[in-house]
Amino acid sequence: MAAFRALGLAPWLVAQAEQMGLTRPTPVQEACIPPTLRGHDCMGCAKTGSGKTAAFVLPILQKLSEDPYGIFCLVLTPTRELAYQIAEQFRVLGKPLGLKDCIIVGGMDMVAQALELSRKPHVVVATPGRLADHLRSSGTFSLQKIKFLVLDEADRLLEQGCTDFTQDLEVILAAVPGARQTLLFSATLTDTLNELKQIAMNKPFFWESPSEVRTVEELDQRYLLVPEKVKDAYLVHLVQTFQDEHEDWSVIIFTNTCKNCQVLNMMLRKFNFPSVALHSMMKQKQRFAALAKFKSSVYKILIATDVAARGLDIPTVQVVINHNTPGLPKIYIHRVGRTARAGRHGIAITLVTQYDIHLVHAIEEQIKMKLQEFSVEDRSERSVLNILTQVNVVRRECEIRLEATDFDEKKEINKRKQMILEGKDPDLEEQRKAELAKIRKKNGEFRSRVQQTLREKKQQQLRRKLNKKMRRRQKRQPVAAE
Numbered sequence: 001m002a003a004f005r006a007l008g009l010a011p012w013l014v015a016q017a018e019q020m021g022l023t024r025p026t027p028v029q030e031a032c033i034p035p036t037l038r039g040h041d042c043m044g045c046a047k048t049g050s051g052k053t054a055a056f057v058l059p060i061l062q063k064l065s066e067d068p069y070g071i072f073c074l075v076l077t078p079t080r081e082l083a084y085q086i087a088e089q090f091r092v093l094g095k096p097l098g099l100k101d102c103i104i105v106g107g108m109d110m111v112a113q114a115l116e117l118s119r120k121p122h123v124v125v126a127t128p129g130r131l132a133d134h135l136r137s138s139g140t141f142s143l144q145k146i147k148f149l150v151l152d153e154a155d156r157l158l159e160q161g162c163t164d165f166t167q168d169l170e171v172i173l174a175a176v177p178g179a180r181q182t183l184l185f186s187a188t189l190t191d192t193l194n195e196l197k198q199i200a201m202n203k204p205f206f207w208e209s210p211s212e213v214r215t216v217e218e219l220d221q222r223y224l225l226v227p228e229k230v231k232d233a234y235l236v237h238l239v240q241t242f243q244d245e246h247e248d249w250s251v252i253i254f255t256n257t258c259k260n261c262q263v264l265n266m267m268l269r270k271f272n273f274p275s276v277a278l279h280s281m282m283k284q285k286q287r288f289a290a291l292a293k294f295k296s297s298v299y300k301i302l303i304a305t306d307v308a309a310r311g312l313d314i315p316t317v318q319v320v321i322n323h324n325t326p327g328l329p330k331i332y333i334h335r336v337g338r339t340a341r342a343g344r345h346g347i348a349i350t351l352v353t354q355y356d357i358h359l360v361h362a363i364e365e366q367i368k369m370k371l372q373e374f375s376v377e378d379r380s381e382r383s384v385l386n387i388l389t390q391v392n393v394v395r396r397e398c399e400i401r402l403e404a405t406d407f408d409e410k411k412e413i414n415k416r417k418q419m420i421l422e423g424k425d426p427d428l429e430e431q432r433k434a435e436l437a438k439i440r441k442k443n444g445e446f447r448s449r450v451q452q453t454l455r456e457k458k459q460q461q462l463r464r465k466l467n468k469k470m471r472r473r474q475k476r477q478p479v480a481a482e
């Protein structure tokens with residue numbers, strides 16, 4: 001208790017933190033809370049599960065208690081589920097203040113959100129897309145008086161991944177005052193540092209976890225080399241083994257696409273495993289329901305895309321399985337960080353096919369340690385081979401069932417919706433794409449024609465040279481014969 005007090009936090013807040021089980025500050029909290037209280041901007045780069053959320057929630061609550069008004073603080077985060085989780089921490093720690101928070105994320109009723117915003121909550125936790133929509137469309141609230149802007153998973157918010165937040169961020173940054181404190185946190189900040197420095201310009205304080213290895217010590221990291229066709233059978237076998245050997249277990253399986261996520265969930269259900277799926281093509285209500293079922297351990301397996309890779313704090317997760325090897329080391333760090341949190345132990349197993357070995361090397365280089373091979377006994381290999389045909393047949397059945405629904409169609413509709421939200425005309429975009437493809441095709445054809453001509457010319461030259469040589473030799477031969 002004294003340690004949190006020593007950081008400059010008020011007794012009521014320290015008591016509240018203690019009630020939540022936060023008795024001693026973690027290193028990132030110890031490093032970042034005092035400069036934040038002193039008014040500096042702060043960038044905190046600390047490992048997954050190391051308490052970065054409380055590192056910004058606690059000092060903000062303290063400042064809010066000194067001068068409570070709304071809207072005092074804006075927190076941005078890349079996913080909807082994470083927004084709810086952060087708001088929950090504000091609510092619990094800020095209970096003695098009677099804290100009013102408001103969550104602004106996509107997939108939820110916009111009118112209700114606008115109403116909540118107009119009631120001036122103390123803290124707004126938002127995903128950039130929806131908040132920018134509110135800013136573009138309504139004048140019923142203002143962010144002009146905020147004291148704190150927080151970017152949790154800041155590097156993700158700045159990078160141009162499959163969901164590009166940069167345009168929405170521009171709208172939001174134009175709506176917040178220049179005189180504010182900016183707090184940026186992530187387990188992987190360093191490669192976006194220059195961009196981050198442009199957002200946090202008020203005497204920024206940068207803190208990075210001193211350890212060279214970028215994943216937590218308590219995490220046992222393994223890889224399992226499997227041929228592509230046997231991957232699902234190994235997955236079923238691994239899950240079965242965890243179920244048989246552990247009473248209290250819970251697993252997150254990460255996969256690369258929404259469709260794969262859906263198929264794997266259907267497949268595991270067919271084998272009577274208690275699994276739920278979480279991906280961005282599900283309705284928001286279904287997403288929340290799936291996560292709630294998993295968090296309460298009603299369902300022991302969560303199959304997710306990278307929408308669940310960052311920030312989610314579910315202490316019961318002991319195992320993370322990467323059904324595909326992540327293409328980016330950063331994504332690997334966040335995925336495996338869903339287990340072994342806050343000093344607990346956990347294991348991460350990455351299924352690696354013959355095509356992914358270079359990805360594993362890139363991961364090892366980034367995290368500064370080698371993954372160990374997950375040893376499979378002969379007995380286990382035999383049982384994998386025994387279920388191989390059955391698993392592949394079930395998977396194919398699930399794929400056919402999914403194709404019979406309008407899953408792909410929905411994907412297309414979602415794409416079009418997203419374009420409309422971005423102010424683009426989907427038909428025009430389609431035309432542009434088709435034209436671009438035509439131009440690429442023409443260019444390709446032209447290039448191959450040029451290459452063909454060059455090849456022919458070269459051959460002609462070669463032939464000419466050869467003929468010359470032959471003629472010269474023939475001329476010399478009669479001389480030699482004489």
Ligand SMILES: Nc1ncnc2c1ncn2[C@@H]1O[C@H](COP(=O)(O)OP(=O)(O)OP(=O)(O)O)[C@@H](O)[C@H]1O
Binds near residue numbers: 026047
């Ligand atoms: N001082 C503390 N003592 C004990 N537990 C703590 C402390 N601070 C935070 N925790 C707990 O640690 C867990 C992980 O915290 P948090 O979600 O903030 O991690 P994080 O650093 O943001 O991780 P990620 O990079 O995955 O987002 C939470 O359950 C939180 O309650």
Ligand SMILES: [Mg+2]
Binds near residue numbers: 052053152311
């Ligand atoms: Mg976090």
